[in-house]
Amino acid sequence: MELKFPVILASQSPRRADILKKSGFNFKIIPTNITEHPYSDGSINDYVQNLAIEKAQIVASNYPNHLIIGADTIVMINGQILGKPCDEDEGQKMLQTLSGKWHKVKTAFSLVHVDSNFKQSYIEETLVHFREISVDEIQSYIKSGSYKDKAGAYGIQDTSASFVDSIEGCFYNVVGFPISRFIKILKLSPFYN
């Protein structure tokens, strides 16, 4: 896809980079290490969208003529946010919570272009259902280490693929980037050639 400005992905997620590459985008990666302040109150959508904007803006200040993409993904169940687990125990508890139930995955992404004073964010939601998973399955997944650095302690594209028996919405949103929505938005944006 041809865009008017060079693109930077302001995210350290290899999954987001893979999705964008697979769809034919050329871009640089400049991850931002912001300290994600935990959600306290107000709209959860605003919270995630603000994080996506914040990540892009840190990079944008140094690259005013680049189109910067920021993103953030959260998992929600029973009104609670499941972030990235800090250790095996927390990862295991998260997977036990998800077993046999529906949850929501929200990915916000932002587009920031300083030179044209453009700053927008968007949010996409997918419902995900886990089959009943056994303690053995959970432990074996946790031991593999794949739970690390993943909101909700699983990656739908890795060995936990079989935990998910149904989704409603965009699959790649659950992986971490709603590529179809992103392209629809780009096509309507001033950045599309």
Place this chain on the structure above:
Amino acid sequence: MELKFPVILASQSPRRADILKKSGFNFKIIPTNITEHPYSDGSINDYVQNLAIEKAQIVASNYPNHLIIGADTIVMINGQILGKPCDEDEGQKMLQTLSGKWHKVKTAFSLVHVDSNFKQSYIEETLVHFREISVDEIQSYIKSGSYKDKAGAYGIQDTSASFVDSIEGCFYNVVGFPISRFIKILKLSPFYN
């Protein structure tokens, strides 16, 4: 996952093998080259399930103590089956038909174990929605060659990922194998340790 008998996947689809490997299965691959008779009348589900059984049975006769997995995937839109396109033109027409609409993906899989006289087939259906895709996008995808050997002329896991903006049901069913359902069935089967 530990099973009582060695497993054979009777399919030449590298995507099915990948899904099973990712979920921790050990198996041999022995593809079957049956001439798939086109659907004529009767239940479409029966037709796909019979194909899955047929593929497994050809291998099963030589490996009576192995658990054989057969599978077949079809794409349906407006009551018509979209098979594997025979050339670029047909691939392009299929993608134009899918653009901006919902379609169904049905994957049937079978389990055959001759020594215990076990022969069952199952079917899983997923609804898939394509965003409006442009002629340029279709042509560029067709030129990449990824459309080949794929029912409906696309692979949801490859560069056409961005064509799909929503699904309802199992994602891996669309890739070619409903791994979550498969594991649920295995756990209730006589083959599970």
